[in-house]
Structure formats: structure tokens, C-alpha cells
Amino acid sequence: MRDDHEAPVVRFATLRQPLFRLLAINLAAGAVVAALLTGGLLLLNPGRLRDLIFADASPGTALGLLLFGFVVTFGSAAMGTAVMAMGQDLGDKGSRGGGHRLPTPRVPVRVRVSSPANAERPR
Template sequence: MTDAAPTGLTILIRNPLLRLLAINWLIGFCVTTLVVSGLLYWDAGGLWSLIARAEAPLVPLAMLFFGFLITLCSAAMGTAIMAMPSKDAETPPGRPKKLWANAHTVPAVAESVSRRSAAR
């Protein structure tokens, strides 16, 4: 028996970045389902009443669901990417290196600005 080269879905599952995005997409999907269900269950702003009386209720329901789906899945996936550890151990995840590299100069700059404003 020969080992076949990985194809299709196997390659996608083995890729850690795609796996991270898929997991966080699923989290966004679950949150979207909870939010839309909650809005409709509690009839927030008469939303369920409006959708139930619509001529084609699936259209506004689909628009509401997919609008939340795009927003919340993007937020979940973006948060996961920004929280990934950086290659540089000194820089916290999600922070630009420049801000932390010049952190020791901030008090000196603030002091020089206050001296200039006091001299006026």
C-alpha cells in the first residue's frame, strides 16, 4: 500500500490558520443564532411582529440573520487573529512594536512639552 498525498479537506484541516478561522467562524455563528433568536423571542422593537406580518417573512429574517452573521463572525475571527502571539517575545500580542520600543521616552517628551507651555 502506498501513502496517498493529502488532498482537499485534509490539507485545509491540517492548516492551523484555517482551523483557527473555522473555529472562530463557528463561534460567531453560534453567537449570531443566540442574538437573532433573542431579538425575535423578546420581540425587541416589535421586530417579530413586523417579520410575522410580512408578505415574505423569510426575506427580512434572512437579511437580519446574515447581517449579524457577517458582523459577529468577522469580530470573532478578527479577535482571534489579533490575539495570536507575536514572534517577538517582548511585544504583547496585538500591540505594534514601535509603541513599546519608545515607551521609555514618553515621560521625557511630556516633560519637555510642559516646560515649553509653562515658558509661554
Template structure:
């Protein structure tokens, strides 16, 4: 019997309710799902990069870590730095690629590229005066 009830305008501040009347689970929130999936992508890339750095012994990091009394601390710090960076990049890229409200075609990818007009340069004569005073 929802056809008799007029539909209210969408209010993002209002709590979202499921068809059963309870709150919507977080997995059904499209923005949170987008961010979580891209966080997982960033975490995977971070793990691959840490493994690549350790396998190739870039800047002798692996030998320095293994020479430490507690090698898990620098390993954790290296992984955490890559994790924060790669997850932030993946999530920010996903948000920036969302279609804007003002786009009519819905293709996504931000704003449309600006058109560049190509013109042939025309030389123009310019009168030049000296700003320096004559010394006597």
C-alpha cells in the same frame, strides 16, 4: 531513510504533502482549522443574537416579520447580516491574536505594550509677540 536526505527550507507556496505522499487534507492545515473554528463561534453568536432580538421583540422586528406575507425573507436577511458580522469579528480577532514573527517570548497577543515614561511637567516661560499690525 529520511535522515540521509537534507531538509529543505519551508516554502509556503509549495504544496503540502502528507507522510503517505499525497496532498494534506484541509483539516490538517492549522490556519484553515483556526479560521473554521472561529467561523463556527461567530455563527453561534449570530444565532444567539438573532434569537435574542426575536424573543425580546427589539424595535418591534418580530411583529414586523410576522406581519409580512413571507416572514422567512426578513428573518434570513437578519440572520445573514449577523452571521457575516459576527463571523468576521471572530475570525479577525483570532488572526490578530496570533503571535508575530518578531516576538521572542511566544506569548501571543500582538505587539508588546509600549512603556510610558511619567515625568513631572516643568513650566517654561515663552515670549509672545503680537502678529497684528498697528492701525493708524
């Protein structure tokens, strides 16, 4: 019999870590985009891709590899974007680069260079 004062068993303890949760959410978002892109490719049938896939003896393998490649690509892009944007303040939309200064305009300056009298010039 279980005592009501016992601590509950923590499932999915890794989801309590903010970085892991951020990466998991963005991986899921990339997987959704990958699934939509795969479905769109099958729907539009560019270059008769759908016909080629379903004419194969095992279309599930081709679809699985296509979907896996898109999940890796778009999941990695979403996760990388999230990690690189971690230090930026979302409320600071007016500044470029998360509060960095704008570059100052460069003005050309004339510089005189004197060469030694006995130095030979390479030709």
C-alpha cells in the same frame, strides 16, 4: 480491489492548515453568537420586530437577511480578534499588550524659544 497499503484519500485538506482552521473555528463561533442574538431578538420582540417580520408575506427572507448580517458582523469580529491575538503568549496574563513595556510617566520640561529679531509675527 483496494490494497491496504495505499495512502488514504485526504478529505478537507484545507482544515489541516492552522490559519484556515483558526478562521473557520472563529467564524463558526461568530455564527453561533449571531444565531443566539437572532433568537434572542425574536424572543424579546423589541419594538415589535418579531411581529413585523412574521406579518410579512415571506418572513424567511427577512430572517435570512437579519441572520446573514449578524453572521458577517460577529464572524468577522471573532476572526479579526483571533488573527490579531495570534502573536500573544496566552500564559503571560500579567503584562499588558503581550509583553510590551508600560509607558513611562511624562514630566513637563520648560523650553525657551528665541525668535529672530527681524521676523514678523502672523496675526
